[in-house]
Every structure is written in structure tokens, then in C-alpha cells.
Amino acid sequence: MLPTLNREQLMDLCRRMFRIRHFEEKLILLHTEGRFSGHYHVYIGQEATGVPALSCLGPDDYLFTTHRNHGHLLARGADPARLLAEILGRRDGYNKGKGGTFHTNVSALGFFHTSAVVAGIIPLAGGAAYAAKAKKSGQITVCLFGDGALEEGAAPESFNIASLWKLPVLYLCENNGKYGRGRAVGAVRSSTMAAYPLTDLPAAYKIPAQQVDGVDAGAVHGAVSEAVKKIRQGEGPQFIEAQTVRWPGSESNWPVVPVPTDVSLAWDSSAVPEAVKEWYRESDPVLTFVRELVEGKVATREEIGQVEEKVREEIARAVEFALASPYPELETALRDVFA
Amino acid sequence: MREIAYYEAKLEALREILAADERVHLITDTTTGFLGLSPQRTRFREIAERYPERVISPPISELASCGLGIGAAMAGLRPVVDVVTASFIFEAWPQVVNEAANAFYMSGGQTRAPVVFHVLHGLRGGGAAQHSHSPQAMLWNAPGLEIVLPSSPRDVKGLLKTAVSTDNPTVFLDHGLLFDVRGPVPENDERIPFGQADIKRKGKDVTVIATSYMVQRSLTVADRLASEGIDVEVVDPRTLVPLDFATLLASVEKTRRVVIVDECRQSCGVAAELAARIAEAGFDKLKAPVRRVTTLDVPVPFSRPLEDFISPSEARITEAIRAALR
Numbered sequence: 097m098l099p100t101l102n103r104e105q106l107m108d109l110c111r112r113m114f115r116i117r118h119f120e121e122k123l124i125l126l127h128t129e130g131r132f133s134g135h136y137h138v139y140i141g142q143e144a145t146g147v148p149a150l151s152c153l154g155p156d157d158y159l160f161t162t163h164r165n166h167g168h169l170l171a172r173g174a175d176p177a178r179l180l181a182e183i184l185g186r187r188d189g190y191n192k193g194k195g196g197t198f199h200t201n202v203s204a205l206g207f208f209h210t211s212a213v214v215a216g217i218i219p220l221a222g223g224a225a226y227a228a229k230a231k232k233s234g235q236i237t238v239c240l241f242g243d244g245a246l247e248e249g250a251a252p253e254s255f256n257i258a259s260l261w262k263l264p265v266l267y268l269c270e271n272n273g274k275y276g277r278g279r280a281v282g283a284v285r286s287s288t289m290a291a292y293p294l295t296d297l298p299a300a301y302k303i304p305a306q307q308v309d310g311v312d313a314g315a316v317h318g319a320v321s322e323a324v325k326k327i328r329q330g331e332g333p334q335f336i337e338a339q340t341v342r343w344p345g346s347e348s349n350w351p352v353v354p355v356p357t358d359v360s361l362a363w364d365s366s367a368v369p370e371a372v373k374e375w376y377r378e379s380d381p382v383l384t385f386v387r388e389l390v391e392g393k394v395a396t397r398e399e400i401g402q403v404e405e406k407v408r409e410e411i412a413r414a415v416e417f418a419l420a421s422p423y424p425e426l427e428t429a430l431r432d433v434f435a
Numbered sequence: 436m437r438e439i440a441y442y443e444a445k446l447e448a449l450r451e452i453l454a455a456d457e458r459v460h461l462i463t464d465t466t467t468g469f470l471g472l473s474p475q476r477t478r479f480r481e482i483a484e485r486y487p488e489r490v491i492s493p494p495i496s497e498l499a500s501c502g503l504g505i506g507a508a509m510a511g512l513r514p515v516v517d518v519v520t521a522s523f524i525f526e527a528w529p530q531v532v533n534e535a536a537n538a539f540y541m542s543g544g545q546t547r548a549p550v551v552f553h554v555l556h557g558l559r560g561g562g563a564a565q566h567s568h569s570p571q572a573m574l575w576n577a578p579g580l581e582i583v584l585p586s587s588p589r590d591v592k593g594l595l596k597t598a599v600s601t602d603n604p605t606v607f608l609d610h611g612l613l614f615d616v617r618g619p620v621p622e623n624d625e626r627i628p629f630g631q632a633d634i635k636r637k638g639k640d641v642t643v644i645a646t647s648y649m650v651q652r653s654l655t656v657a658d659r660l661a662s663e664g665i666d667v668e669v670v671d672p673r674t675l676v677p678l679d680f681a682t683l684l685a686s687v688e689k690t691r692r693v694v695i696v697d698e699c700r701q702s703c704g705v706a707a708e709l710a711a712r713i714a715e716a717g718f719d720k721l722k723a724p725v726r727r728v729t730t731l732d733v734p735v736p737f738s739r740p741l742e743d744f745i746s747p748s749e750a751r752i753t754e755a756i757r758a759a760l761r
């Protein structure tokens with residue numbers, strides 16, 4: 097389902113989804129080339145959650161994200177070139193090379209702190225919401241985290257406080273475990289949470305909680321814009337669980353691209369390896385959105401192809417920029433410890 | 436003696452411990468257990484499958500998992516809780532430092548909690564600020580915890596066996612960069628007692644006291660300096676609690692120069708404590724000031740050149756040894 101937005105807005109969502117997809121696919125390539133070290137996580141498969149969800153926010157709202165942050169930053173408008181430079185540990189990265197993939201952060205876009213400690217941000221989001229409430233600024237806070245974060249004690253403790261004090265915070269839980277590894281096939285069920293469905297946990301603290309199909313941009317947009325409205329009206333915290341199907345490239349610990357994304361895959365999946373065909377046909381949020389745009393007569397295949405082409409060029413320039421950016425001066429390692 | 440890889444020695448220890456003692460339960464990711472993200476991690480699965488009732492995957496709940504290990508230990512089991520990355524033990528801090536460490540003492544010696552917490556500590560390359568901690572010095576500030584830092588295939592096996600057999604809560608700090616190191620490991624049931632330092636390399640010019648992966652790094656430096664005629668003695672305490680200070684001091688009294696290498700931060704780190712003890716006990720024997728090579732007092736930056744810059748690198752160890760000899 098398409099979000100109820102005008103053509104220009106829908107094409108903007110399309111552009112941002114492509115930007116995430118092509119950024120991440122390029123990043124995986126750069127990692128296999130040994131351009132950066134360490135563990136990393138990509139946002140492929142969750143584009144139709146982050147992009148429409150963050151489009152519901154105002155420019156002054158606050159955000160917190162996790163180890164799986166690249167897509168959130170790009171959805172919010174981060175420059176792919178500086179983001180990539182950060183992930184490659186270069187001087188022109190948003191965090192001056194200090195953060196890397198785990199901690200990419202753009203405070204100008206409302207992000208305070210990107211923690212790779214599972215659930216590390218959940219208490220902090222309550223704090224930012226508390227401050228906004230104290231200042232009567234009207235800002236809300238969005239806390240983006242995965243299904244696994246609910247397993248940490250930080251989650252229920254924070255839900256309790258947010259509910260008691262009616263804090264203006266949206267908990268957007270991205271459950272990327274649908275049909276995934278370690279999960280019961282066919283069930284939207286986490287193998288490691290006794291609270292099932294996941295919405296039972298916030299609901300126990302009287303936080304209004306709902307599930308939404310995270311592959312459906314329209315459903316996400318509808319649920320998030322409604323929740324944001326309620327939070328701004330002073331109704332306190334809201335919880336949304338967006339369910340996506342794990343991208344097969346993320347099945348192992350080190351992502352691999354089974355087939356490079358191209359808009360043509362939306363209508364012809366013959367280039368997709370058999371083993372992953374189902375995902376690209378049924379669960380790929382970008383291809384799903386693209387098909388909806390065409391079926392809804394918002395844009396033609398050619399027009400969407402042009403958007404994708406522009407994004408490709410933009411990402412190619414980002415790679416060039418990031419690789420040309422030097423490593424930071426060694427002495428900078430000793431700076432920024434204190435404000 | 437046969438030579439095997441470090442990770443093989445570690446897996447062998449786990450296998451033998453599980454076979455020998457029914458009280459041992461492993462709380463760990465059953466697909467990667469005890470080997471973190473290393474390429475060898477899949478080798479654990481066979482152990483998990485063999486003991487489905489005693490090897491169990493927890494949810495992402497470090498506080499509850501560590502606490503469960505402590506409680507189960509109080510009630511007669513010998514649990515080993517794998518926290519994986521050492522930085523995540525902070526999620527379990529209240530249980531580890533305020534419950535486990537205090538239980539025996541504050542019960543007036545009634546309650547034992549023979550649990551083992553296993554972590555992978557240190558700079559691993561691209562781990563950035565939140566995945567690179569070496570919490571051994573912080574843990575040393577919680578009396579009641581035994582602290583183990585293996586550095587060789589033989590040690591990891593023998594020390595792991597001792598860890599599950601002592602009656603105290605033990606933090607077993609391993610290092611992912613050691614997994615590929617090869618070395619001799621006896622085929623018997625060797626247990627390496629806690630509180631017994633090991634001279635990893637004999638030398639007469641300068642003592643290097645090193646822990647964990649820094650032992651391997653120091654040995655590399657020592658070999659290189661040998662070609663210049665500098666004879667380095669490398670001493671590995673192996674356990675910080677209990678500490679075999681006598682062996683460390685004897686080496687320092689012999690060479691009269693000492694460099695201490697550890698991955699904790701400089702301030703209040705393991706090297707700081709050892710330097711203080713050496714100054715108190717052996718000041719008159721020293722011909723040069725004690726030198727410390729540690730991680731610099733900043734959070735860990737992601738960018739590789741910066742990470743290398745703040746780490747106790749071969750270059751900095753070499754420089755400290757030369758300075759101690761001047």
C-alpha cells in the first residue's frame with residue numbers, strides 16, 4: 097500500500113530507499129575489498145520501515161539509533177559521502193573517524209548518540225523526551241532498535257518510566273526476524289522472547305503498542321504518523337513493532353550480496369539466484385514499493401529507473417569522496433575526550 | 436609434545452570439562468560459543484550438540500545470565516557464562532562486582548559461588564569505543580573475584596580447567612587475537628594452578644611483564660631485539676588474582692629493569708598496580724624507572740591508524756624497552 101502522500105513526496109521516499117540499498121550494497125563490496133575492518137550491519141530489507149517512518153518527523157525531533165544505523169541516517173537525509181567516509185574511518189567522516197559503522201552520528205539531523213550496546217539507547221531516549229517535555233518544546237523522541245533489545249532489562253525499566261511520566265517518545269522496534277534464522281518458520285516469533293507477541297511487553301506497562309508490516313511503506317507511514325500525532329497531543333509514549341523478513345544476504349555474520357539490486361528485478365526476477373528468489377519477490381521492500389508506484393500510476397518504470405540511475409551516480413561519487421579522504425591525523429585520537 | 440592451535444586447546448578444555456563434571460553448564464551462544472566472531476567459531480557447535488541439556492543459549496540478557504550463573508553456582512552447579520565481548524560485562528556489573536564478588540565474604544564464609552564469566556577483551560581491530568574494553572583492572576577493584584588472563588594454547592587449556600574447579604567466582608579474560616597462535620599442549624589432564632606466573636622467555640637485560648595477547652606481542656619484540664644483542668625476559672603472571680608477585684619481583688631483581696605491558700588504560704590499570712608494587716618492594720634494585728606500555732587514556736577510536744596509535748603496539752613496547760636500558 098502506498099502512503100497517502102503526493103507524487104513528489106512518494107518519489108522522495110523512493111529515492112531515499114534506493115539510496116540506502118545502493119549504499120549498503122556498495123559498502124559490502126568495499127568490505128570484501130578490505131577497505132575497512134571489523135564487524136558491521138546493513139539496513140537492507142528494512143528500507144520501507146525507516147524511510148516512511150522518519151518522514152513523519154519534524155526537523156527538530158530527536159532520534160537515537162543502534163549498530164544498524166546506516167539506513168536511519170540516510171533516511172533522515174545524511175550525506176552518503178560523509179557517512180561512507182566515517183565507516184571507512186576517514187577524516188571527512190561525520191564522527192572524524194572516531195565512531196565507524198557502530199556509531200555513525202549526525203547531530204545536525206537530531207541524532208544524539210548511536211550505541212552499539214544492545215538496548216543502550218532505550219533509557220537515553222526517555223531522557224531526551226523528558227527534557228523536551230520539561231522545556232515544553234513540542235519535540236518528540238524516536239528510539240529505533242531491534243527486536244533483540246527487548247531482551248535487555250534496560251527496555252522494561254525504561255518503558256515503565258516513560259509510561260509513568262507520559263514521556264513524548266516513540267519506540268520503533270524493527271523486528272527483522274520474521275521467518276529468519278533461529279526463528280520458527282512461518283511465525284512472527286522471536287525464539288528468545290517469552291513475551292509474545294513482542295507488543296505484550298510495552299503493553300504490560302500500559303504503552304499503546306501495535307504491529308505493522310515493515311515491508312509495507314503505506315502501513316508504516318500510517319501507523320507512525322498516527323502515533324506521532326498522539327505523542328504530540330501529550331498522550332505519552334507509543335510503541336510500534338515493524339516486522340520485516342531478514343534479507344538473505346544477512347543470514348551469516350558477514351553480509352554478502354546475492355544479486356545486485358536493479359529496478360528491473362521488480363518485474364523480472366530471472367537474474368535472482370533460486371535460493372533467494374522468494375525474498376526478492378515477496379519481501380524486498382524496495383522492489384515492493386517500486387511496483388506499487390507503477391501500479392498506482394505515480395510513475396513509470398522509466399521514471400523510476402532514472403531515479404535509481406541518479407542514486408547510483410551519487411553513490412559512486414560518495415565512494416570516490418570517501419576513498420580520497422585521508423585517514424585522520426594520529427594526534428586527533430587524543431582529542432574530543434572532553435567537551 | 437604435540438603442537439595445536441590456541442582455539443583447539445580451548446575447545447579441548449571445554450570438551451574435557453563437560454565430560455568430566457556433570458555440574459558444568461555452559462551458558463553461551465550454541466552456534467559460536469567461546470570463540471566470538473572468529474572464523475573458527477563454528478567449531479563449537481559440535482560440543483553444543485553433544486550436550487544439549489548442559490549447553491544453552493541465553494537471550495541478550497547479560498545481567499540475568501550472569502546472575503543466573505551465580506545463583507546456580509551457589510546451588511551446586513559449576514556454570515560458565517560466556518558474555519562474549521568483554522565490554523558487555525558492564526551490562527552485568529551489578530551481579531558480577533556487587534553480588535558474586537561479595538557473596539562469600541559477606542556471608543561470613545558460608546556461601547560459595549564457583550561461577551566462571553568468560554569474556555573476550557581488548558583491541559580487536561575496528562571494534563571502536565564500545566567493543567574493545569579490557570576490564571581486568573576494574574574487576575581487580577572488586578575483591579573476591581579471581582582474574583585469569585591466558586596467553587598460550589597450553590595456558591588456556593590448563594587455566595580453564597582450574598577456573599571451573601576453584602570455589603570462587605572467576606573472570607576468564609580471553610583475547611580473540613590469540614586464537615590462531617600455535618604451541619605445545621600436553622595430552623594429559625593438566626591443570627595450571629592459579630597464582631603461578633610463567634617465564635615465557637628467559638633473558639638477562641630487562642624484564643617485560645605482559646598479560647594476555649600482550650605476551651605474544653612482547654615475545655615478537657623480544658625476538659627482534661635479540662638480533663641486536665638485547666636479551667629480554669618475558670614474564671606472564673597468568674592470573675592477577677591470585678598474583679604470583681614473588682616470581683615477578685625475582686625477575687626484576689635479576690635484570691633490574693622492567694617494562695609492563697597490558698591493554699588496560701594507563702591510569703589505574705594493571706600496569707599501574709604492578710608498577711606500584713614493584714616500586715614498594717624493589718625500588719632499591721631498579722636501575723631505571725619502571726616503564727608502562729598500555730592503551731592510552733582515551734576511548735577507542737574506530738579508524739585503524741588511530742586505534743593502532745593508542746594501542747600498546749610493538750613499536751611502543753620496543754621504545755619502552757630501549758628507554759629502560761638507557
Ligand SMILES: Cc1ncc(C[n+]2csc(CCOP(=O)(O)OP(=O)(O)O)c2C)c(N)n1
Pocket residue numbers: 137163164212213214241242243244245272495497523526
Ligand atoms: C549488550 C550487548 N550484548 C550483545 C551484543 C552483541 N550483538 C550485536 S547485534 C546483536 C543482535 C541484536 O539483535 P536486534 O536487536 O534484533 O538487532 P538486529 O541486529 O537484528 O537489527 C547482538 C546480540 C551487543 N552489541 N550488546
Ligand SMILES: [Mg+2]
Pocket residue numbers: 242243244270271272273
Ligand atoms: Mg533483530
